[in-house]
Amino acid sequence: MTSAEGTPAPAILSANRISKSFGEIPVLFSVDFDIRPGEVHAVIGENGAGKSTLIKILSGIEQPTSGAIKYDGQTVVLPPNGAAEALGIVLIHQELNLAEDLTVSESIFLGREIKRFGFLDLREMRRRAQAVMEMLHVHVDPDARINTLSVADKQMVEIAKAISRDARVLIMDEPTAVLSVAETQTLFEQIRRLTARGVAVIFISHKLDEIMELADRVTVLRDGQLIATIGTEALTPDSIAQMMVGRELSNLYPPKHEPDVDAPVVLGVRNLVAAGVKTISFDLRKGEILGFAGLIGSGRTAVAEAVVGLVHRSEGEIALDGKPVNFTRVAQSVDAGLAYMTKDRKGKGLLLNMGLRPNLTLLTLKRHLRLGFLDGSSEERALERATRRFDIRARDASVAVGRLSGGNQQKLMLGKTMESEPDIIIMDEPTRGIDVGTKQQIYHIIAALAAEGKSIILISSEMQEVIGLSHRVVVMREGRLAGVLEGAEITEAEIMRYAAGIKQSGHDERISA
């Protein structure tokens, strides 16, 4: 806590009534924001609240649609493409922007190398890199290659890079998402050293306890609106969580039909351990929609991928209909009636350069063989069925899938997954980046599948979605099950409490009702 209560310094960087629209879609509404020298100002909000748009505008990557940016009291137009770094405003991305094969000192001076007689002055760059490192109390060899460093050390290199260009405003996008507790503490020490030297830090995090510890002020955004900017001392984690949420659920969601009390368990997972999963146990019942909530990186996708055999499972048992199974390849889980729909539809879900038909049938191509050869008319029938059932709209079936809208891509991927006629479907972020109308369609499809007796695991970072659809909700935190919510307990504030670690499930071994 370095900001003085007595005489607040004038703001170094401020945004006055900033609005931003992408095409027709407004994402930020008349937001005010300012940061003073030596202050840590946290920005918090749900996914899609407008946090990343705000910091992109503050760092010049995006220009506001209306409103003004002031830097040192002067109204400025920040240059795009990171050129604002020269002015002293540095954004450190969540996925760090370092060239993996360069050394630490090369990275720090990348793009503004020190030269002597036209040649690189390696010794001077190494010396200065070392000096910055020492100032930050970081013990990293300036000659080490970036790809040999831990994530935490890479982050330190980014900070050193920022300091070496005399950053006055440092913007950090979820810097602790990939750090351990100890690494987080080291990072916080660094941030405190920087603020003591007058650097202003804008800090984005989902973790409420961290914000309580580090920030001087907190700005809460919701749906692109500024909800409040408040000094941290006046806040509790609970009150922040309340401000972040607090919205009525509309009829976006179909009515819930609870599965029968005695519905059999179709998928049982016990003490699962895998990369990113420390240990987790849960049950899924027939006809149930089981929501998986938690922060990004809390291990939800890792659980799904370990269950279906996409990644290696180091420990634990999985049972389908009570019978133990051990999937080492995805094909096995698909054959057993368990399908996983990835959240990364462009990177892992669809072949963007191909048409609708090969995409739809790729998972189940063997079913379209006749005498060993592909049966085009059988594939065509499948496509007709899927376009009707999932309302996939494309100009014609040969158009490359990459040119479809996100919503149509998502529906095609849903169709592809359902082609394998699974009994259990794990849907990972099934409505990411699609418009609200298509979202509603997908919600109704999910509910209808459950009503038909399919069992669904719904992984989503949109809390309303989890709440609006799920019969029960598993909340994960740092690779573990933090709690299981049922019925009236399923509220945003309650999920947030578990996800942020304010509340822990009473019994570590609690599995499910």
Add this chain to the structure above:
Amino acid sequence: MSASAPDISAKPKRAFRLDLKTVGPLLALALLVLLGISLNENFLSYNNLTNVLARSSFIGIIAIGATFVITAGGLDLSVGSMAAVIAGVMIMVMNWLIPSLGIGWSVVIAGMLSGLLLGGVAGVFNGLMITRGRIEAFIVTLGTMGIFRSLVTFLANGGTLSLNFNVADVYRPVYYDGLLGVPYPIIVFALVAIGGEIAMRYTAFGRYCAAIGSNEQVARYSSINVDNVRLMTYILQGVLVGVAVLLYVPRLGSASSTTGVLWELEAIAGVIIGGTTLKGGYGRIWGTVVGVVILGLIGNILNLQSFISPYLNGAFQGVIIILAVLLQRGGRRT
């Protein structure tokens, strides 16, 4: 196609653009043929055409294998050296078997089988190093290219391996004779091309190759056994190199360290000219056939005229390759 299509008005325009891209290589081929006819009346003669096609068939058969490898996102630089080593070993096997099998078809068939087997084994080796060893295809096949080339030089002791004259006489018809006036190499090339086209378009294997080359992760998440499909492409490539060599050995009856030099580049060039994308994800066999024939015709036409030195053959082929890729990029928007 789909019932819910919001508008169909833009369809004819699309189809036209697609057409141009598809027929590009065919157009180039037609232009070359017209050029050939205008330059020399002998161009369309039976002798000239069968000669060009028969010579192209070695590269063509290899290039069909390369189309699968490249479509699946791989690359095989070793095919030329592999051809040389297979030719050398085939000749040695046949010469060695003469005392026990005598001179006749049994020796030739044994030699052919050894060639196919060796091709398959070489493909397995390349494929396993790439899929199980997780080494880039470029590196692995660059390595085996050197290994195979030096092996054939070693086996020939720096000179030439020659097939026993009497066996060569028995074997000769496989290259020089034919059915109904069509030389056997052309027939085999056509059969391999038809089989390849069917495999590429109408089997799960072909679809999987395109899927893997397009996006390996998507293929993996779609329950495709990526490593096995990749391995299969390299084995197929090796066997097809074997097939090409079966037809090549009776032509000269010998093998040396210069056998098959630069065949890998000609094969890859044929594949690319035909419209297959070098980075994988899309491949067409008939395009490869057209591409290989285009390359063959360029050399032939340069030999039939007297204005330009035939020594510029390589330059013309190079220009065509670059043009083909430029055309591809123009037509392929994402």
